[in-house]
Amino acid sequence: MQAAHARSAIPTLGSDADPDALYATLADAGCLVVTDALPLAECRRIERELASEMDVARVVEQDDPAHFYPGRTRRVIGLVSRSETVREVILHDLSRELSERHLGANCERVQLHVTAALSIGPGARSQVLHREEDLFPFFPVPRPNLILASMWAISDFTADNGGTLLVPGSHTWGAEREALPNEVASAEMPAGSVLYWLGGTLHGGGANTSNAWRYGIILTYSLGWLRQEENQYLDIPPEVLTTLKPELQALTGHVMHGGLGFSTANVAEAVEAAAGAS
Numbered sequence: 204m205q206a207a208h209a210r211s212a213i214p215t216l217g218s219d220a221d222p223d224a225l226y227a228t229l230a231d232a233g234c235l236v237v238t239d240a241l242p243l244a245e246c247r248r249i250e251r252e253l254a255s256e257m258d259v260a261r262v263v264e265q266d267d268p269a270h271f272y273p274g275r276t277r278r279v280i281g282l283v284s285r286s287e288t289v290r291e292v293i294l295h296d297l298s299r300e301l302s303e304r305h306l307g308a309n310c311e312r313v314q315l316h317v318t319a320a321l322s323i324g325p326g327a328r329s330q331v332l333h334r335e336e337d338l339f340p341f342f343p344v345p346r347p348n349l350i351l352a353s354m355w356a357i358s359d360f361t362a363d364n365g366g367t368l369l370v371p372g373s374h375t376w377g378a379e380r381e382a383l384p385n386e387v388a389s390a391e392m393p394a395g396s397v398l399y400w401l402g403g404t405l406h407g408g409g410a411n412t413s414n415a416w417r418y419g420i421i422l423t424y425s426l427g428w429l430r431q432e433e434n435q436y437l438d439i440p441p442e443v444l445t446t447l448k449p450e451l452q453a454l455t456g457h458v459m460h461g462g463l464g465f466s467t468a469n470v471a472e473a474v475e476a477a478a479g480a481s
Protein backbone atom coordinates (compact mmCIF):
# COMPACT_ATOMS: atom_id res chain seq x y z
CA MET A 204 0.00 0.00 0.00
CA GLN A 205 2.73 2.48 -0.94
CA ALA A 206 0.19 5.01 -2.22
CA ALA A 207 -1.32 5.31 1.26
CA HIS A 208 1.94 6.94 2.37
CA ALA A 209 2.08 9.39 -0.53
CA ARG A 210 2.64 13.00 0.49
CA SER A 211 3.67 14.92 -2.52
CA ALA A 212 3.60 18.49 -1.18
CA ILE A 213 6.87 20.33 -0.61
CA PRO A 214 6.46 22.49 2.51
CA THR A 215 7.12 26.23 2.16
CA LEU A 216 8.08 28.70 4.88
CA GLY A 217 9.26 32.31 4.87
CA SER A 218 12.89 33.17 5.64
CA ASP A 219 11.73 34.86 8.85
CA ALA A 220 10.40 31.56 10.23
CA ASP A 221 11.84 30.29 13.48
CA PRO A 222 14.98 28.13 12.85
CA ASP A 223 13.49 25.33 14.99
CA ALA A 224 10.43 25.28 12.72
CA LEU A 225 12.56 25.44 9.57
CA TYR A 226 14.69 22.48 10.55
CA ALA A 227 11.81 20.46 12.01
CA THR A 228 9.88 20.87 8.73
CA LEU A 229 12.92 20.00 6.63
CA ALA A 230 13.77 16.96 8.74
CA ASP A 231 10.20 15.70 8.55
CA ALA A 232 9.55 16.16 4.80
CA GLY A 233 13.16 15.79 3.63
CA CYS A 234 12.73 19.03 1.63
CA LEU A 235 11.67 22.62 2.20
CA VAL A 236 11.22 25.80 0.15
CA VAL A 237 12.16 29.03 1.93
CA THR A 238 10.87 32.18 0.22
CA ASP A 239 12.42 35.67 0.23
CA ALA A 240 15.85 34.37 1.12
CA LEU A 241 17.88 36.33 -1.47
CA PRO A 242 17.16 39.85 -2.78
CA LEU A 243 16.42 39.90 -6.52
CA ALA A 244 19.30 42.33 -7.02
CA GLU A 245 21.66 39.57 -5.85
CA CYS A 246 20.06 37.07 -8.22
CA ARG A 247 20.75 39.48 -11.08
CA ARG A 248 24.31 40.06 -9.85
CA ILE A 249 24.98 36.31 -9.85
CA GLU A 250 23.67 36.11 -13.41
CA ARG A 251 26.02 38.92 -14.45
CA GLU A 252 29.03 37.42 -12.67
CA LEU A 253 28.53 34.03 -14.31
CA ALA A 254 27.29 35.23 -17.70
CA SER A 255 30.57 34.84 -19.56
CA GLU A 256 30.88 31.21 -18.37
CA MET A 257 27.22 30.33 -18.84
CA ASP A 258 27.15 31.82 -22.35
CA VAL A 259 29.88 29.44 -23.52
CA ALA A 260 28.83 26.39 -21.46
CA ARG A 261 28.42 23.45 -23.81
CA VAL A 262 24.78 22.60 -24.50
CA VAL A 263 24.25 19.04 -25.72
CA GLU A 264 21.40 19.28 -28.24
CA GLN A 265 21.19 15.53 -28.92
CA ASP A 266 20.07 14.15 -25.57
CA ASP A 267 21.36 10.72 -24.50
CA PRO A 268 18.50 9.32 -22.34
CA ALA A 269 20.99 7.06 -20.51
CA HIS A 270 23.14 10.01 -19.44
CA PHE A 271 22.83 11.26 -15.84
CA TYR A 272 22.78 14.87 -17.04
CA PRO A 273 19.99 15.61 -19.54
CA GLY A 274 20.83 17.45 -22.76
CA ARG A 275 19.71 21.05 -23.37
CA THR A 276 21.10 22.13 -20.02
CA ARG A 277 23.94 24.46 -19.05
CA ARG A 278 26.19 23.65 -16.14
CA VAL A 279 29.05 25.74 -14.73
CA ILE A 280 30.97 24.48 -11.69
CA GLY A 281 33.75 25.87 -9.48
CA LEU A 282 31.67 28.85 -8.39
CA VAL A 283 33.83 29.96 -5.46
CA SER A 284 36.42 31.34 -7.83
CA ARG A 285 33.85 32.58 -10.38
CA SER A 286 31.35 34.65 -8.38
CA GLU A 287 31.81 36.90 -5.36
CA THR A 288 28.07 36.94 -4.76
CA VAL A 289 27.88 33.14 -4.71
CA ARG A 290 30.63 33.20 -2.06
CA GLU A 291 28.27 35.22 0.14
CA VAL A 292 25.36 32.90 -0.62
CA ILE A 293 27.46 29.88 0.39
CA LEU A 294 27.83 31.54 3.80
CA HIS A 295 24.13 32.45 4.07
CA ASP A 296 22.86 32.24 7.66
CA LEU A 297 20.01 29.92 6.69
CA SER A 298 22.37 27.38 5.13
CA ARG A 299 24.80 27.60 8.02
CA GLU A 300 22.00 27.09 10.51
CA LEU A 301 20.36 24.17 8.71
CA SER A 302 23.61 22.42 7.77
CA GLU A 303 24.85 22.72 11.34
CA ARG A 304 21.63 21.22 12.66
CA HIS A 305 21.60 18.42 10.10
CA LEU A 306 25.30 17.54 10.06
CA GLY A 307 26.90 19.12 13.11
CA ALA A 308 26.55 16.10 15.38
CA ASN A 309 28.55 13.90 12.98
CA CYS A 310 31.57 16.13 12.40
CA GLU A 311 33.73 18.85 13.86
CA ARG A 312 32.94 21.19 10.96
CA VAL A 313 30.62 21.17 7.94
CA GLN A 314 32.25 21.66 4.53
CA LEU A 315 31.23 22.79 1.07
CA HIS A 316 30.52 19.76 -1.12
CA VAL A 317 29.38 20.99 -4.58
CA THR A 318 28.81 24.33 -6.30
CA ALA A 319 27.16 24.66 -9.72
CA ALA A 320 25.03 26.98 -11.79
CA LEU A 321 22.37 24.84 -13.47
CA SER A 322 20.20 26.11 -16.25
CA ILE A 323 17.59 23.86 -17.80
CA GLY A 324 16.58 24.79 -21.33
CA PRO A 325 13.34 24.38 -23.28
CA GLY A 326 12.91 20.77 -24.38
CA ALA A 327 15.13 19.24 -21.67
CA ARG A 328 13.87 15.94 -20.25
CA SER A 329 13.66 15.24 -16.52
CA GLN A 330 16.68 13.79 -14.75
CA VAL A 331 16.66 10.34 -13.14
CA LEU A 332 15.68 10.58 -9.47
CA HIS A 333 18.69 10.11 -7.21
CA ARG A 334 20.03 10.84 -3.73
CA GLU A 335 22.99 13.15 -3.13
CA GLU A 336 24.33 10.48 -0.77
CA ASP A 337 24.41 7.80 -3.50
CA LEU A 338 28.12 8.57 -3.94
CA PHE A 339 28.61 6.98 -0.53
CA PRO A 340 27.13 3.52 -1.19
CA PHE A 341 29.03 1.99 1.73
CA PHE A 342 26.17 2.77 4.11
CA PRO A 343 22.76 1.09 3.68
CA VAL A 344 19.78 3.34 2.77
CA PRO A 345 18.50 5.27 4.72
CA ARG A 346 22.04 6.44 5.44
CA PRO A 347 23.25 8.51 8.38
CA ASN A 348 23.14 12.28 7.79
CA LEU A 349 25.97 13.04 5.35
CA ILE A 350 24.79 15.88 3.10
CA LEU A 351 22.45 18.88 2.98
CA ALA A 352 21.63 20.35 -0.46
CA SER A 353 20.31 23.76 -1.46
CA MET A 354 19.07 25.15 -4.78
CA TRP A 355 18.83 28.93 -5.02
CA ALA A 356 16.23 30.11 -7.50
CA ILE A 357 17.84 32.75 -9.73
CA SER A 358 14.84 32.61 -12.06
CA ASP A 359 11.34 31.55 -11.07
CA PHE A 360 11.01 27.74 -10.75
CA THR A 361 7.75 26.27 -12.09
CA ALA A 362 6.39 22.81 -12.75
CA ASP A 363 6.79 23.31 -16.50
CA ASN A 364 10.17 25.08 -16.70
CA GLY A 365 12.19 22.36 -14.97
CA GLY A 366 11.55 23.10 -11.28
CA THR A 367 13.46 20.50 -9.24
CA LEU A 368 11.52 17.26 -8.71
CA LEU A 369 11.46 15.91 -5.16
CA VAL A 370 9.95 12.97 -3.36
CA PRO A 371 8.96 14.25 0.09
CA GLY A 372 9.50 11.64 2.78
CA SER A 373 11.86 9.50 0.67
CA HIS A 374 14.78 10.20 3.03
CA THR A 375 13.29 7.60 5.37
CA TRP A 376 12.78 4.90 2.73
CA GLY A 377 14.80 1.74 2.21
CA ALA A 378 16.68 1.17 -1.06
CA GLU A 379 14.01 -1.12 -2.47
CA ARG A 380 11.22 1.48 -2.45
CA GLU A 381 10.72 3.39 -5.70
CA ALA A 382 8.73 6.61 -6.00
CA LEU A 383 5.25 6.36 -7.50
CA PRO A 384 4.27 9.15 -9.93
CA ASN A 385 1.94 10.73 -7.36
CA GLU A 386 4.78 10.91 -4.83
CA VAL A 387 6.92 13.20 -6.99
CA ALA A 388 6.47 16.97 -6.54
CA SER A 389 7.88 19.97 -8.43
CA ALA A 390 9.56 22.73 -6.45
CA GLU A 391 7.66 25.82 -7.55
CA MET A 392 9.19 28.98 -6.13
CA PRO A 393 9.82 32.57 -7.15
CA ALA A 394 13.34 33.85 -7.84
CA GLY A 395 15.08 34.64 -4.56
CA SER A 396 13.74 31.52 -2.85
CA VAL A 397 15.87 28.58 -1.79
CA LEU A 398 14.98 24.91 -1.81
CA TYR A 399 16.68 22.69 0.76
CA TRP A 400 16.69 18.91 0.67
CA LEU A 401 18.43 16.24 2.70
CA GLY A 402 21.14 14.03 1.22
CA GLY A 403 18.79 11.04 1.43
CA THR A 404 15.86 12.66 -0.40
CA LEU A 405 15.12 11.48 -3.94
CA HIS A 406 15.24 14.36 -6.41
CA GLY A 407 16.29 15.39 -9.92
CA GLY A 408 16.01 18.23 -12.40
CA GLY A 409 12.53 18.55 -13.92
CA ALA A 410 11.60 18.50 -17.62
CA ASN A 411 11.32 21.93 -19.23
CA THR A 412 8.24 22.15 -21.46
CA SER A 413 8.24 25.96 -21.40
CA ASN A 414 9.97 28.46 -23.71
CA ALA A 415 12.29 29.90 -21.07
CA TRP A 416 15.45 28.72 -19.29
CA ARG A 417 15.23 27.82 -15.61
CA TYR A 418 18.27 29.07 -13.68
CA GLY A 419 19.39 27.85 -10.25
CA ILE A 420 22.55 27.69 -8.14
CA ILE A 421 23.06 24.38 -6.36
CA LEU A 422 25.24 24.48 -3.23
CA THR A 423 25.64 21.36 -1.14
CA TYR A 424 27.29 20.79 2.25
CA SER A 425 28.71 17.62 3.76
CA LEU A 426 30.39 16.28 6.88
CA GLY A 427 33.83 17.86 7.17
CA TRP A 428 35.64 14.52 7.03
CA LEU A 429 34.07 13.19 3.82
CA ARG A 430 35.66 13.41 0.37
CA GLN A 431 34.07 16.46 -1.30
CA GLU A 432 32.19 15.78 -4.52
CA GLU A 433 33.77 18.86 -6.11
CA ASN A 434 37.51 19.25 -5.71
CA GLN A 435 37.85 22.64 -4.06
CA TYR A 436 41.62 22.22 -3.68
CA LEU A 437 42.03 22.20 -7.45
CA ASP A 438 39.23 24.60 -8.35
CA ILE A 439 40.23 27.46 -6.05
CA PRO A 440 43.60 28.87 -7.11
CA PRO A 441 45.91 30.09 -4.30
CA GLU A 442 45.53 33.74 -5.32
CA VAL A 443 41.75 33.44 -4.84
CA LEU A 444 42.03 31.33 -1.69
CA THR A 445 44.00 34.02 0.13
CA THR A 446 41.24 36.57 -0.53
CA LEU A 447 38.43 34.43 0.92
CA LYS A 448 36.91 35.08 4.33
CA PRO A 449 38.40 32.71 6.94
CA GLU A 450 35.00 31.02 7.39
CA LEU A 451 34.86 30.32 3.65
CA GLN A 452 38.42 28.94 3.68
CA ALA A 453 37.29 26.61 6.45
CA LEU A 454 34.09 25.69 4.61
CA THR A 455 35.98 24.87 1.40
CA GLY A 456 38.11 22.42 3.39
CA HIS A 457 41.31 24.44 3.60
CA VAL A 458 41.47 24.15 7.37
CA MET A 459 42.25 20.90 9.18
CA HIS A 460 39.38 18.78 10.43
CA GLY A 461 40.66 17.33 13.70
CA GLY A 462 43.83 15.47 12.69
CA LEU A 463 42.84 15.34 9.00
CA GLY A 464 44.27 17.46 6.21
CA PHE A 465 47.70 18.56 7.35
CA SER A 466 49.95 20.07 4.73
CA THR A 467 53.20 21.95 4.31
CA ALA A 468 51.07 24.89 3.12
CA ASN A 469 49.38 26.79 5.90
CA VAL A 470 46.49 29.01 4.90
CA ALA A 471 46.74 31.33 7.88
CA GLU A 472 50.35 32.09 7.00
CA ALA A 473 49.48 32.52 3.33
CA VAL A 474 46.77 35.03 4.21
CA GLU A 475 49.14 36.99 6.44
CA ALA A 476 51.77 37.00 3.72
CA ALA A 477 49.25 38.22 1.14
CA ALA A 478 48.08 40.99 3.49
CA GLY A 479 51.67 42.04 4.14
CA ALA A 480 52.44 42.16 0.42
CA SER A 481 49.54 44.46 -0.43
Ligand SMILES: O=C(O)CCC(=O)C(=O)O
Binds near residue numbers: 321368
Ligand atom coordinates in the same frame (compact mmCIF):
# COMPACT_ATOMS: atom_id res chain seq x y z
O1 LIG B 1 18.63 20.98 -11.58
C1 LIG B 1 18.00 20.50 -10.62
O2 LIG B 1 16.93 20.95 -10.24
C2 LIG B 1 18.57 19.34 -9.83
C3 LIG B 1 19.92 18.94 -10.37
C4 LIG B 1 20.48 17.71 -9.76
O3 LIG B 1 19.93 17.12 -8.87
C5 LIG B 1 21.76 17.22 -10.26
O4 LIG B 1 22.30 17.78 -11.23
O5 LIG B 1 22.27 16.24 -9.70
